[in-house]
Amino acid sequence: MLYREAGQFKTSYAKDWAIFPIAQDRIVVLGFLAIAFIAIPVLSSEYFLATILMPFLVMSMAAIGLNLLTGYAGQLSLGTGGFMATGAFAAYKLSTMFPGMPIEAVFLLSGVVAAFVGILFGIPSLRIKGFYLAVATLAAQFFLLWLFNKVGWFTNYSTSGVISAPPRTILFTDIYVTGPEASVTAKYLFALTLVAILALAAKNLVRSSIGRRWMAIRDMDIAAEIIGIKPLQTKLSAFAISSFYCGVAGAMWAFLYTGSVEPLAFDINRSFQVLFMIIIGGLGSILGSFLGAGFIIALPILLTNAPHLLGLNIPVDVISHVEYMIFGALIIFFLIVEPHGLARLWQILKEKLRLWPFPH
Amino acid sequence: MSATDQDTGRRIGDTVLKVDNISLSFGGVRALTDISFTVREHEILSIIGPNGAGKSSMLNVINGFYHPQEGTITYKGQARSRMKPHAAARQGIARTFQNIALFKGMSALDNIMTGRNTLMKSNFISQALYWGLGQKEELDHRAFVERIVDFLEIESIRKTPVGRLPYGLQKRVELGRALAAQPELLLLDEPMAGMNVEEKEDMCRFILDVNDEFGTTIVLIEHDMGVVMDISDRVVVLDYGRKLAEDTPDAVRANQEVIDAYLGVSHDDAA
Numbered sequence: 001m002l003y004r005e006a007g008q009f010k011t012s013y014a015k016d017w018a019i020f021p022i023a024q025d026r027i028v029v030l031g032f033l034a035i036a037f038i039a040i041p042v043l044s045s046e047y048f049l050a051t052i053l054m055p056f057l058v059m060s061m062a063a064i065g066l067n068l069l070t071g072y073a074g075q076l077s078l079g080t081g082g083f084m085a086t087g088a089f090a091a092y093k094l095s096t097m098f099p100g101m102p103i104e105a106v107f108l109l110s111g112v113v114a115a116f117v118g119i120l121f122g123i124p125s126l127r128i129k130g131f132y133l134a135v136a137t138l139a140a141q142f143f144l145l146w147l148f149n150k151v152g153w154f155t156n157y158s159t160s161g162v163i164s165a166p167p168r169t170i171l172f173t174d175i176y177v178t179g180p181e182a183s184v185t186a187k188y189l190f191a192l193t194l195v196a197i198l199a200l201a202a203k204n205l206v207r208s209s210i211g212r213r214w215m216a217i218r219d220m221d222i223a224a225e226i227i228g229i230k231p232l233q234t235k236l237s238a239f240a241i242s243s244f245y246c247g248v249a250g251a252m253w254a255f256l257y258t259g260s261v262e263p264l265a266f267d268i269n270r271s272f273q274v275l276f277m278i279i280i281g282g283l284g285s286i287l288g289s290f291l292g293a294g295f296i297i298a299l300p301i302l303l304t305n306a307p308h309l310l311g312l313n314i315p316v317d318v319i320s321h322v323e324y325m326i327f328g329a330l331i332i333f334f335l336i337v338e339p340h341g342l343a344r345l346w347q348i349l350k351e352k353l354r355l356w357p358f359p360h
Numbered sequence: 361m362s363a364t365d366q367d368t369g370r371r372i373g374d375t376v377l378k379v380d381n382i383s384l385s386f387g388g389v390r391a392l393t394d395i396s397f398t399v400r401e402h403e404i405l406s407i408i409g410p411n412g413a414g415k416s417s418m419l420n421v422i423n424g425f426y427h428p429q430e431g432t433i434t435y436k437g438q439a440r441s442r443m444k445p446h447a448a449a450r451q452g453i454a455r456t457f458q459n460i461a462l463f464k465g466m467s468a469l470d471n472i473m474t475g476r477n478t479l480m481k482s483n484f485i486s487q488a489l490y491w492g493l494g495q496k497e498e499l500d501h502r503a504f505v506e507r508i509v510d511f512l513e514i515e516s517i518r519k520t521p522v523g524r525l526p527y528g529l530q531k532r533v534e535l536g537r538a539l540a541a542q543p544e545l546l547l548l549d550e551p552m553a554g555m556n557v558e559e560k561e562d563m564c565r566f567i568l569d570v571n572d573e574f575g576t577t578i579v580l581i582e583h584d585m586g587v588v589m590d591i592s593d594r595v596v597v598l599d600y601g602r603k604l605a606e607d608t609p610d611a612v613r614a615n616q617e618v619i620d621a622y623l624g625v626s627h628d629d630a631a
């Protein structure tokens with residue numbers, strides 16, 4: 001239903017530039033959506049939904065956000081955790097200050113708040129690049145978390161510092177998606193809808209003029225400026241839209257996944273985790289954001305369970321060391337050998353299949 | 361810009377760009393010293409000179425990438441001494457580079473589409489929804505870009521990431537990106553460098569066709585004297601950052617100072 005552009009228009013360029021120009025791709029995507037929206041809620045256990053698929057959806061959203069900024073616009077950021085925290089606290093403040101506000105609006109506005117914060121911390125990007133920009137965004141990360149920890153207003157002066165998401169229903173229904181009464185399935189479907197819509201929007205953005213401007217700045221900023229692209233405006237738009245996604249991801253984390261708003265969830269490790277996701281999944285790929293998030297969430301689970309299944313008895317601390325080693329090796333591998341990550345490997349496989357059985 | 365006369369030489373109009381007493385230096389290095397010349401509408405003007413003469417620097421001054429310490433640039437009647445490159449682009453100045461400056465990670469088509477960025481006005485929401493103006497713009501501009509693709513005969517490589525293309529084709533894509541902006545003034549920095557005879561002939565044909573069909577004014581840097589003498593209406597000669605001559609190709613060829621510069625009388629940099 002979302003992908004019907006192709007075939008609706010008569011000109012060939014419209015078909016050529018449809019979001020998924022190849023029929024098989026459309027079928028695969030629709031198949032995945034059908035599985036995600038119908039089969040999984042019916043078949044999956046609540047435990048699997050709550051502990052694996054929810055963080056996967058939330059982190060996919062954050063990875064898309066960072067990928068827009070780093071993978072497409074070429075601006076390295078270590079502030080992802082800070083922008084996610086901004087979204088989470090914005091959602092909390094908005095829903096407690098305005099109890100009547102629909103939860104959909106809360107999520108959207110949390111993203112908008114994060115977008116403005118992103119613009120603010122994106123301003124140095126006009127002058128500094130690469131490593132130095134990463135350090136500047138690191139400052140954003142630490143400053144934002146410090147702010148949310150120190151200023152009581154953000155937590156409504158709660159003494160414990162841990163605050164719960166208030167219960168809210170979907171607009172025009174009485175189905176709870178946040179709070180203790182919300183079922184895991186409802187939360188999952190709500191999160192899935194958000195991710196599906198915003199991933200589609202991201203895909204549209206990167207194939208439109210704004211996406212081309214980002215990539216032009218990434219590939220050669222001087223040439224970009226000489227053909228008329230305004231560097232500051234373009235970089236700030238990347239910071240804004242990227243932070244919007246991270247902000248929504250943060251709100252999802254707090255309201256849909258854990259049910260509580262705590263700064264600790266968005267510390268510097270979170271920023272690195274999202275960065276590793278897009279490196280492994282593929283810089284400059286929306287699909288890669290999902291693959292990277294899936295991979296990084298699934299790997300520790302596989303590593304913890306595989307030895308049991310094989311009848312081996314490996315101590316937990318050894319497993320966590322192995323995990324770090326595998327991540328490290330993979331990140332180095334992808335950075336050096338295949339910066340386009342798992343998404344590129346998938347594409348190579350597809351090209352092989354497309355030509356099969358008559359490769360040239 | 362309706363040129364009915366087929367002869368390029370005869371439809372040349374008024375001065376469109378005036379370079380007045382431009383001096384540019386980098387620290388101690390004087391790249392340009394007191395350069396003045398004019399570019400007339402619809403003409404092909406070549407800038408020649410030995411390596412390091414200041415040719416590329418001159419183009420960089422014209423499109424606002426370098427800011428000269430002295431002098432002014434008057435473009436379409438507007439005088440200026442400093443401006444941002446993106447502002448020059450918006451005034452109709454496009455260029456290509458001596459060392460190809462394409463967006464390596466993007467396809468040929470996307471590179472050329474990016475050349476139209478100043479003409480695309482839809483907001484990010486309609487782009488995110490791929491709806492309304494956002495979608496219409498994509499399709500309209502794509503149709504225009506396809507005409508450039510046909511013109512430059514690069515149909516077969518339009519979806520290829522430009523980083524994977526051979527040098528000659530990259531130069532062609534870069535010309536396409538500049539043309540996509542529908543510039544009034546096109547600055548070409550050694551568009552034929554490193555090409556074989558056949559590729560050079562193609563590139564000459566494209567340049568002449570652009571000039572002829574769209575009336576685009578062209579300022580060209582080129583080392584191949586055969587090409588320069590063939591396609592230019594006028595030639596400006598630079599040496600050591602100074603202007604040696606500004607004249608018709610024939611007159612320049614006969615100019616003793618120019619001959620000396622090229623034979624390496626003044627320095628050992630024979631081109």
Ligand SMILES: Nc1ncnc2c1ncn2[C@@H]1O[C@H](COP(=O)(O)OP(=O)(O)OP(=O)(O)O)[C@@H](O)[C@H]1O
Pocket residue numbers: 386389390391409410411412413414415416417418458
């Ligand atoms: N950004 C810069 N910083 C320092 N010096 C520069 C810069 N750009 C140019 N120059 C110097 O200015 C002088 C003119 O250089 P320019 O590139 O304009 O010459 P050119 O005529 O284009 O030469 P070529 O035929 O080799 O391309 C040279 O001495 C060069 O070293």
Ligand SMILES: [Mg+2]
Pocket residue numbers: 415416417458549
């Ligand atoms: Mg040069």
